[in-house]
Amino acid sequence: MADKSTSLTPPSEQVEFGNEVDFYGDRVLALKQVGFHVFQTGENVSYGGPGNMPNIRFEINPNLTAAPATTYSSMVWNPAPSPVTDRWSPYLNATTTGTWYLTGNAGTVTGCTLTAQCTFPQLKTVLNDGGAQPTIYTAGVGKGRDYMWIGAVDGLRINRTVYDFEANGVRTRRAG
Numbered sequence: 001m002a003d004k005s006t007s008l009t010p011p012s013e014q015v016e017f018g019n020e021v022d023f024y025g026d027r028v029l030a031l032k033q034v035g036f037h038v039f040q041t042g043e044n045v046s047y048g049g050p051g052n053m054p055n056i057r058f059e060i061n062p063n064l065t066a067a068p069a070t071t072y073s074s075m076v077w078n079p080a081p082s083p084v085t086d087r088w089s090p091y092l093n094a095t096t097t098g099t100w101y102l103t104g105n106a107g108t109v110t111g112c113t114l115t116a117q118c119t120f121p122q123l124k125t126v127l128n129d130g131g132a133q134p135t136i137y138t139a140g141v142g143k144g145r146d147y148m149w150i151g152a153v154d155g156l157r158i159n160r161t162v163y164d165f166e167a168n169g170v171r172t173r174r175a176g
Helices: 042-048 104-110 120-127
Strands: 015-019 034-040 055-061 073-078 099-102 135-143 151-158 161-166 169-174
Touching: 034 055, 073 104, 099 104, 099 120, 104 120, 135 151
Parallel strands: none
Antiparallel strands: 015 135, 034 151, 055 073, 055 135, 073 099, 151 161, 161 169
Protein backbone atom coordinates (compact mmCIF):
# COMPACT_ATOMS: atom_id res chain seq x y z
CA MET A 1 0.00 0.00 0.00
CA ALA A 2 1.29 3.45 -0.87
CA ASP A 3 0.38 4.87 2.53
CA LYS A 4 2.65 2.32 4.23
CA SER A 5 5.75 3.16 2.20
CA THR A 6 7.63 5.02 4.94
CA SER A 7 8.59 4.22 8.50
CA LEU A 8 7.17 7.50 9.82
CA THR A 9 4.36 7.49 12.35
CA PRO A 10 1.87 7.91 10.89
CA PRO A 11 3.17 6.54 7.57
CA SER A 12 3.69 9.49 5.21
CA GLU A 13 4.92 10.16 1.71
CA GLN A 14 6.34 13.03 -0.27
CA VAL A 15 5.99 13.43 -4.01
CA GLU A 16 8.03 15.67 -6.31
CA PHE A 17 8.47 16.36 -10.01
CA GLY A 18 11.98 17.68 -10.43
CA ASN A 19 14.60 18.64 -12.92
CA GLU A 20 18.22 17.98 -12.03
CA VAL A 21 19.74 19.08 -15.34
CA ASP A 22 18.27 22.17 -16.96
CA PHE A 23 18.76 24.60 -14.07
CA TYR A 24 22.05 23.34 -12.64
CA GLY A 25 24.38 26.29 -12.15
CA ASP A 26 21.77 28.96 -12.96
CA ARG A 27 21.83 32.05 -10.75
CA VAL A 28 19.12 32.23 -8.08
CA LEU A 29 19.05 36.01 -8.36
CA ALA A 30 18.18 35.67 -12.08
CA LEU A 31 14.81 34.10 -11.19
CA LYS A 32 12.18 36.57 -12.39
CA GLN A 33 9.09 34.40 -13.00
CA VAL A 34 8.13 31.37 -10.90
CA GLY A 35 4.68 29.87 -10.32
CA PHE A 36 2.00 27.44 -11.47
CA HIS A 37 -1.71 26.69 -11.83
CA VAL A 38 -3.32 24.33 -9.33
CA PHE A 39 -6.49 22.26 -9.28
CA GLN A 40 -7.43 22.41 -5.61
CA THR A 41 -10.23 19.98 -4.74
CA GLY A 42 -12.77 20.43 -1.97
CA GLU A 43 -11.72 17.00 -0.72
CA ASN A 44 -8.14 18.23 -0.43
CA VAL A 45 -9.22 21.30 1.56
CA SER A 46 -11.03 19.00 4.00
CA TYR A 47 -7.73 17.22 4.76
CA GLY A 48 -5.50 20.18 5.56
CA GLY A 49 -7.47 23.37 5.09
CA PRO A 50 -7.28 25.87 2.24
CA GLY A 51 -3.52 26.28 2.73
CA ASN A 52 -2.88 22.58 2.00
CA MET A 53 -1.07 23.23 -1.25
CA PRO A 54 1.91 21.89 -3.21
CA ASN A 55 5.10 23.93 -3.24
CA ILE A 56 8.01 24.82 -5.46
CA ARG A 57 11.49 23.93 -4.24
CA PHE A 58 14.91 24.82 -5.55
CA GLU A 59 17.92 23.03 -4.15
CA ILE A 60 20.62 25.70 -4.09
CA ASN A 61 24.12 26.62 -3.06
CA PRO A 62 23.32 29.81 -1.14
CA ASN A 63 26.95 31.05 -1.29
CA LEU A 64 26.47 33.12 1.85
CA THR A 65 29.35 35.34 2.92
CA ALA A 66 28.40 34.77 6.58
CA ALA A 67 28.33 30.98 6.13
CA PRO A 68 30.85 29.93 3.45
CA ALA A 69 30.78 26.26 4.53
CA THR A 70 27.01 26.07 3.87
CA THR A 71 26.83 24.78 0.31
CA TYR A 72 23.30 23.33 0.33
CA SER A 73 19.83 24.56 1.20
CA SER A 74 16.32 24.08 -0.12
CA MET A 75 14.63 27.32 -1.15
CA VAL A 76 10.89 26.63 -0.76
CA TRP A 77 7.81 28.56 -1.88
CA ASN A 78 4.61 28.06 0.10
CA PRO A 79 1.72 29.46 -1.93
CA ALA A 80 -1.24 31.21 -0.40
CA PRO A 81 -4.50 29.24 -0.55
CA SER A 82 -5.92 28.78 -4.04
CA PRO A 83 -8.58 31.41 -4.80
CA VAL A 84 -10.84 28.71 -6.30
CA THR A 85 -11.84 25.14 -5.47
CA ASP A 86 -12.77 22.26 -7.78
CA ARG A 87 -11.42 24.01 -10.88
CA TRP A 88 -8.11 25.32 -12.21
CA SER A 89 -6.74 28.39 -10.49
CA PRO A 90 -5.39 31.38 -12.31
CA TYR A 91 -1.59 31.52 -12.46
CA LEU A 92 -0.21 31.63 -8.90
CA ASN A 93 2.83 33.88 -9.04
CA ALA A 94 5.51 32.82 -6.54
CA THR A 95 7.38 36.11 -7.01
CA THR A 96 4.46 38.21 -5.71
CA THR A 97 2.34 35.88 -3.53
CA GLY A 98 2.90 33.31 -0.81
CA THR A 99 6.07 33.05 1.24
CA TRP A 100 9.57 31.58 0.91
CA TYR A 101 12.07 30.03 3.28
CA LEU A 102 15.49 28.39 3.29
CA THR A 103 16.26 25.13 5.06
CA GLY A 104 19.18 24.41 7.37
CA ASN A 105 21.92 26.86 8.25
CA ALA A 106 21.10 29.14 5.31
CA GLY A 107 17.68 29.78 6.84
CA THR A 108 19.20 30.47 10.23
CA VAL A 109 21.83 32.86 8.86
CA THR A 110 19.40 34.80 6.64
CA GLY A 111 16.38 34.76 8.96
CA CYS A 112 14.14 33.27 6.22
CA THR A 113 13.12 30.07 8.03
CA LEU A 114 10.04 27.86 8.08
CA THR A 115 8.86 29.76 11.17
CA ALA A 116 9.83 33.23 9.85
CA GLN A 117 9.11 33.11 6.13
CA CYS A 118 10.02 35.87 3.67
CA THR A 119 8.58 37.39 0.53
CA PHE A 120 10.40 36.65 -2.73
CA PRO A 121 12.02 40.12 -2.85
CA GLN A 122 13.15 39.75 0.78
CA LEU A 123 14.62 36.32 0.03
CA LYS A 124 16.56 37.63 -2.97
CA THR A 125 17.87 40.53 -0.89
CA VAL A 126 19.23 38.29 1.90
CA LEU A 127 20.83 35.97 -0.68
CA ASN A 128 22.48 38.93 -2.43
CA ASP A 129 24.93 39.53 0.44
CA GLY A 130 27.89 40.76 -1.58
CA GLY A 131 29.62 37.41 -2.02
CA ALA A 132 29.42 34.85 -4.79
CA GLN A 133 26.07 34.52 -6.50
CA PRO A 134 23.79 31.78 -5.11
CA THR A 135 23.29 29.02 -7.70
CA ILE A 136 20.63 26.42 -8.40
CA TYR A 137 21.25 22.68 -8.22
CA THR A 138 17.69 21.43 -8.97
CA ALA A 139 14.14 22.69 -9.39
CA GLY A 140 10.96 20.87 -8.48
CA VAL A 141 7.30 21.06 -7.57
CA GLY A 142 5.82 18.72 -5.00
CA LYS A 143 3.90 18.09 -1.84
CA GLY A 144 5.44 17.39 1.53
CA ARG A 145 4.47 14.97 4.27
CA ASP A 146 2.20 17.19 6.34
CA TYR A 147 -1.25 16.46 4.86
CA MET A 148 -2.65 14.24 2.14
CA TRP A 149 -3.14 16.23 -1.04
CA ILE A 150 -5.63 15.50 -3.80
CA GLY A 151 -5.26 17.83 -6.75
CA ALA A 152 -3.10 18.67 -9.73
CA VAL A 153 -0.44 21.16 -10.83
CA ASP A 154 0.10 22.40 -14.36
CA GLY A 155 1.82 25.23 -16.15
CA LEU A 156 4.85 25.29 -13.85
CA ARG A 157 6.76 28.38 -14.92
CA ILE A 158 10.42 29.07 -14.25
CA ASN A 159 11.46 32.27 -15.98
CA ARG A 160 10.57 31.90 -19.68
CA THR A 161 9.90 28.15 -19.67
CA VAL A 162 6.50 26.63 -18.88
CA TYR A 163 6.16 22.93 -18.05
CA ASP A 164 2.79 21.43 -18.98
CA PHE A 165 2.14 18.03 -17.40
CA GLU A 166 0.32 15.85 -19.92
CA ALA A 167 -0.80 12.21 -19.85
CA ASN A 168 2.07 11.27 -22.17
CA GLY A 169 4.77 13.26 -20.34
CA VAL A 170 5.95 16.78 -19.71
CA ARG A 171 5.76 19.29 -22.55
CA THR A 172 7.85 22.45 -22.38
CA ARG A 173 7.07 25.71 -24.10
CA ARG A 174 8.27 29.29 -24.07
CA ALA A 175 6.17 31.71 -22.03
CA GLY A 176 4.56 34.50 -23.99
